[in-house]
Every structure is written in C-alpha cells, then in structure tokens.
C-alpha cells in the first residue's frame with residue numbers, strides 16, 4: 606500500500622484510480638491478488654471492532670451511521686474501526702495507508718479490508 610493516498614469514498618465506485626500506465630496496471634493487478642489472499646486469511650477476524658456499551662455510563666449504544674455510535678443516555682460518542690479511520694482522514698486528507706495505520710493504531714490488514722469494501726478509495730500518488 607506504499608505510495609497510495611486514501612480518501613473517503615463518496616460513492617460505491619470508490620475504486621482505485623489508474624494512472625493509465627501499463628506498468629502501474631500490472632502492478633495493481635498483482636497487488637489486488639495479494640490483497641485478496643490477505644482478505645481470505647482474515648475471514649475469522651473481528652474486522653470492525655464495533656463498540657457495544659458506552660464507556661462513560663454503560664448504556665447500550667445506538668448506531669448513528671458512518672461508523673459512529675451514540676449513547677442514548679449521556680450523548681457520548683464511540684467509533685468503530687471504520688469511524689476511527691474516517692475521522693482520521695477527515696483531519697488528514699490524502700494520508701497514506703501507513704500514516705493512517707500509525708495515526709489510528711488500526712492494522713493495515715483492516716484498512717486494506719475497508720478499501721476492498723469500497724469504504725475508502727485509493728489514488729496513486731503523483
């Protein structure tokens with residue numbers, strides 16, 4: 606994932622953008638296949654790490670969309686992995702997957718999975 610910029614996908618078409626170079630195309634294909642293998646090995650993993658209970662008052666959280674959970678009792682907000690990455694990218698647009706991993710503590714495996722799920726799009730850095 607080195608050299609990729611991540612962005613919040615605006616649509617379900619948040620797929621990697623090609624530079625149009627044949628080399629980049631072939632490299633991307635190889636990378637996609639590696640990612641596929643990686644994803645298959647992750648099936649049993651808890652990929653989203655969804656919060657259940659409010660850490661302030663212990664009430665059951667309700668899902669508020671876009672990886673955000675809100676406590677109906679005290680209004681405290683919690684985020685799942687997607688929400689955490691999303692917040693990070695809002696503050697650091699154009700961050701690379703490596704920067705996202707460092708900034709959020711969420712593994713690159715999970716970030717890769719989110720990209721594969723079209724939650725985030727990637728662009729080849731110029």
Ligand SMILES: [Zn+2]
Pocket residue numbers: 659660661662663664676677678679680681
């Ligand atoms: Zn609460």
